[in-house]
Amino acid sequence: DADVTQTPRNRITKTGKRIMLECSQTKGHDRMYWYRQDPGLGLQLIYYSFDVKDINKGEISDGYSVSRQAQAKFSLSLESAIPNQTALYFCATSDTPMGGVTETQYFGPGTRLLVL
Amino acid sequence: QKEVEQNSGPLSVPEGAIASLNCTYSDRGSQSFFWYRQYSGKSPELIMSIYSNGDKEDGRFTAQLNKASQYVSLLIRDSQPSDSATYLCAVNGNTNAGKSTFGDGTTLTVKP
Numbered sequence: 001d002a003d004v005t006q007t008p009r010n011r012i013t014k015t016g017k018r019i020m021l022e023c024s025q026t027k028g029h030d031r032m033y034w035y036r037q038d039p040g041l042g043l044q045l046i047y048y049s050f051d052v053k054d055i056n057k058g059e060i061s062d063g064y065s066v067s068r069q070a071q072a073k074f075s076l077s078l079e080s081a082i083p084n085q086t087a088l089y090f091c092a093t094s095d096t097p098m099g100g101v102t103e104t105q106y107f108g109p110g111t112r113l114l115v116l
Numbered sequence: 117q118k119e120v121e122q123n124s125g126p127l128s129v130p131e132g133a134i135a136s137l138n139c140t141y142s143d144r145g146s147q148s149f150f151w152y153r154q155y156s157g158k159s160p161e162l163i164m165s166i167y168s169n170g171d172k173e174d175g176r177f178t179a180q181l182n183k184a185s186q187y188v189s190l191l192i193r194d195s196q197p198s199d200s201a202t203y204l205c206a207v208n209g210n211t212n213a214g215k216s217t218f219g220d221g222t223t224l225t226v227k228p
Contacts, residue, residue: 033215035218040220040221041220041221042120042204042218042219042220042221043160043204043218044218045215045216045217048215058215090159090160104150104162104165105150105160105162105206105216106162107159107160107161108159109158109159110157110158110159
């Protein structure tokens, strides 16, 4: 079984609809992240969470919200979807740094979202 | 100026050649540097991490870091068609920040 899973894998929705993307992990990591990726571009950080009680905005949080329901679950919501939110969305996890070394991130398979 | 910049692609090399991928960053406090490989339509996966100045080798891959020049590179020796992918450079600030800033990626094609 995959360590980081995302549901749904593909989603088509209409402008103005509220949708939720879900992420679950079995790696036991405290830190979780949501990124979006547009064609030909790198990853842009939307929100991140360092533990269940910690939520932080990333570079592009406008129009998005998140919920950290448990250590293993981190969901992303689009309150009112718009076409320019069409993108590939990735969830990622990382362990809490030890000894000053930042841990690598492990990515889920991605959710491809199309907003019409 | 973007925080993390990668050499614009696409980059094409013949099979067996050395592919050189470059990345510069603007935050002098950056401490951790990563190279991820991303196949088309797939999620990024870690290739190399480097934290100290100098070279770090892992099989056909060598990461090079020069903090004074704010430069990190990835060399792929004996390139194979299976190396064809987009390579993302990621840079972390101090550990309290704990989040990565990604470059836009360089797409590499290795031609048989």
